[in-house]
Amino acid sequence: xxxxxxxxxxxxxxxxxxxxxxxxxxxxxxxxxxxxxxxxxxxxxxxxxxxxxxxxxxxxxxxxxxxxxxxxxxxxxxxxxxxxxxxxxxxxxxxxxxxxxxxxxxxxxxxxxxxxxxxxxxxxxxxxxxxxxxxxxxxxxxxxxxxxxxxxxxxxxxxxxxxxxxxxxxxxxxxxxxxxxxxxxxxxxxxxxxxxxxxxxxxxxxxxxxxxxxxxxxxxxxxxxxxxxxxxxxxxxxxxxxxxxxxxxxxxxxxxxxxxxxxxxxxxxxxxxxxxxxxxxxxxxxxxxxxxxxxxxxxxxxxxxxxxxxxxxxxxxxx
Numbered sequence: 001x002x003x004x005x006x007x008x009x010x011x012x013x014x015x016x017x018x019x020x021x022x023x024x025x026x027x028x029x030x031x032x033x034x035x036x037x038x039x040x041x042x043x044x045x046x047x048x049x050x051x052x053x054x055x056x057x058x059x060x061x062x063x064x065x066x067x068x069x070x071x072x073x074x075x076x077x078x079x080x081x082x083x084x085x086x087x088x089x090x091x092x093x094x095x096x097x098x099x100x101x102x103x104x105x106x107x108x109x110x111x112x113x114x115x116x117x118x119x120x121x122x123x124x125x126x127x128x129x130x131x132x133x134x135x136x137x138x139x140x141x142x143x144x145x146x147x148x149x150x151x152x153x154x155x156x157x158x159x160x161x162x163x164x165x166x167x168x169x170x171x172x173x174x175x176x177x178x179x180x181x182x183x184x185x186x187x188x189x190x191x192x193x194x195x196x197x198x199x200x201x202x203x204x205x206x207x208x209x210x211x212x213x214x215x216x217x218x219x220x221x222x223x224x225x226x227x228x229x230x231x232x233x234x235x236x237x238x239x240x241x242x243x244x245x246x247x248x249x250x251x252x253x254x255x256x257x258x259x260x261x262x263x264x265x266x267x268x269x270x271x272x273x274x275x276x277x278x279x280x281x282x283x284x285x286x287x288x289x290x291x292x293x294x295x296x297x298x299x300x301x302x303x304x305x306x307x308x309x310x311x312x313x314x315x316x317x318x319x
Contacts, residue, residue, distance in 0.1 A: 058180070
């Protein structure tokens with residue numbers, strides 16, 4: 001891993017910690033006291049990497065340091081915009097009570113462009129807009145999106161939905177960060193095989209508990225957190241068809257992790273969240289030109305999701 005945080009001043013490094021700890025406390029305010037206790041007990045701190053191309057969120061149980069890749073965060077932001085754009089298009093179709101079948105190619109057109117763009121980010125062009133000492137620019141800032149793409153985004157996703165996407169994105173980042181905090185809490189060390197796979201499952205479970213098992217959360221806020229968790233694992237699942245990466249020696253297959261999340265925290269009657277997850281998976285396959293049987297998407301949403309996960313797993317294996 002290449003890490004450029006040595007160039008950060010002490011003030012910048014403090015800013016990094018303030019940003020990430022502040023984001024996590026803001027998104028789960030009911031956990032603020034307990035979370036601060038964890039930070040203090042395990043001496044957890046955050047640093048950024050502005051050079052690593054892969055999806056970089058790494059924890060070190062020995063040092064208590066969690067490293068976050070700025071490029072990966074940017075790609076995640078683009079994915080969330082794509083997911084919300086596709087989801088909004090489908091909702092508008094239903095609101096208008098159109099009788100003709102969904103034309104996914106039309107509804108998903110802009111979403112697919114945004115989605116594909118996330119895999120072709122020019123590191124130098126996007127990082128010119130990032131100040132390492134001002135990480136708050138990451139959340140709302142869209143200056144790194146080409147004008148043509150930004151115009152399409154504005155045309156297909158109203159300001160209110162763009163703001164919602166920013167919130168979902170923030171929740172997705174926080175879910176991933178809680179996953180890394182969990183590794184440190186449980187003393188997980190770098191390894192391979194069954195031990196590593198189990199560590200990842202435990203960290204997933206702990207992150208979901210922090211985000212989704214709190215009492216007295218308003219329904220809307222709870223749903224936004226579910227959307228964030230689904231976006232985080234949906235983002236990781238998207239690597240499968242593009243890289244052919246199925247199960248590895250260190251991590252369970254991302255689509256299995258997503259399936260576990262759905263089973264444990266997404267009751268079937270919470271249709272909006274499950275439909276959003278179905279949209280994520282359908283968008284990934286559409287972006288590949290992968291044939292999806294409309295007849296097979298006439299079942300319940302959980303059945304549809306499982307069908308799409310099966311297709312994604314097969315696509316990865318066949319690459």
